Amino acid sequence: MNCFITGGLGFVGRRLSNFLLGKGHRVTAVGLSKNPDFIKHPDFRYISADTTREGSWQQELDNQEVILNLAGKSIFKRWTDKYKQEIYDSRILTTRNLVSALPGDSQTVFCSTSAVGYYGSRGDAVLTEEASPGDDFLAEIGKDWEREALQAQAKNARVVLTRFGIVLDKDGGAMAKMIPAFRFLLGGPLGNGEQWFPWIHMHDLLCAYQFVIDNPEAGGPVNFCAPRPVRNKELAAKLGSALNRPAFMPAPAFMLKLLLGEFAESLLNSQRAVPHKLENLGFKFKYADMDSALGEIILKRA
Numbered sequence: 001m002n003c004f005i006t007g008g009l010g011f012v013g014r015r016l017s018n019f020l021l022g023k024g025h026r027v028t029a030v031g032l033s034k035n036p037d038f039i040k041h042p043d044f045r046y047i048s049a050d051t052t053r054e055g056s057w058q059q060e061l062d063n064q065e066v067i068l069n070l071a072g073k074s075i076f077k078r079w080t081d082k083y084k085q086e087i088y089d090s091r092i093l094t095t096r097n098l099v100s101a102l103p104g105d106s107q108t109v110f111c112s113t114s115a116v117g118y119y120g121s122r123g124d125a126v127l128t129e130e131a132s133p134g135d136d137f138l139a140e141i142g143k144d145w146e147r148e149a150l151q152a153q154a155k156n157a158r159v160v161l162t163r164f165g166i167v168l169d170k171d172g173g174a175m176a177k178m179i180p181a182f183r184f185l186l187g188g189p190l191g192n193g194e195q196w197f198p199w200i201h202m203h204d205l206l207c208a209y210q211f212v213i214d215n216p217e218a219g220g221p222v223n224f225c226a227p228r229p230v231r232n233k234e235l236a237a238k239l240g241s242a243l244n245r246p247a248f249m250p251a252p253a254f255m256l257k258l259l260l261g262e263f264a265e266s267l268l269n270s271q272r273a274v275p276h277k278l279e280n281l282g283f284k285f286k287y288a289d290m291d292s293a294l295g296e297i298i299l300k301r302a
Contacts, residue, residue, distance in 0.1 A: 118142030165225030193233025
């Protein structure tokens, strides 16, 4: 299949590009990097472009069977008003430009990234795809992001809204920040540690993409997260145990807010999201629990 990926050289995008190439697909990726030396493969093409702006990159959508929309500024930094607008625009404008460039009867599979932040902070409530949205900054982005993507249905695309949990992998993402902290005895829970932590191992994320691409019944919101979320304090304890390091250095909520401003709220939010749709459609997780996921990641980082 011909696959088009926005954010194709990012943390997830680079792994997804390689995964699809390994399955025999042809991949065209677009992103902001000027020097795309990460992937060398005869079926890989890269376009350097700002997808928040209309441009010649949109012409590439004419012959694509699968579109994977991963573009978006990282939320993992301090939010100023200017940066919050960049977070918003990078997602909403890119999605709008993708949809506008689709042919009138595209029949593509359009997988547009969202996140469990859509639900807001919900305490201990179990969050399936039917749960209502929240009302904080990330939830408002999620609602607008998904609304833009669903416009592709008018062009006969099958739209899958992939609501990510925190993606765990040996290279980059949350683990790249957390593991060094624990190894230097600086690891521990955030705030009171009672908040639920929705997560997914990178292997399962990639396989879930292939699964929803191949399955014509997959559509609308789909939680891309493992079936067994953990509380933040449990994550800290399991990570400390896997690394043979203590997990006694909690980061108090007031300190996080002082250092990180509004972004700290997203670290303290509780989302007990579960992959109801994936499991009902028959998807099998390789890493369904945190122990097996951390064991694989730490073994590979050793």
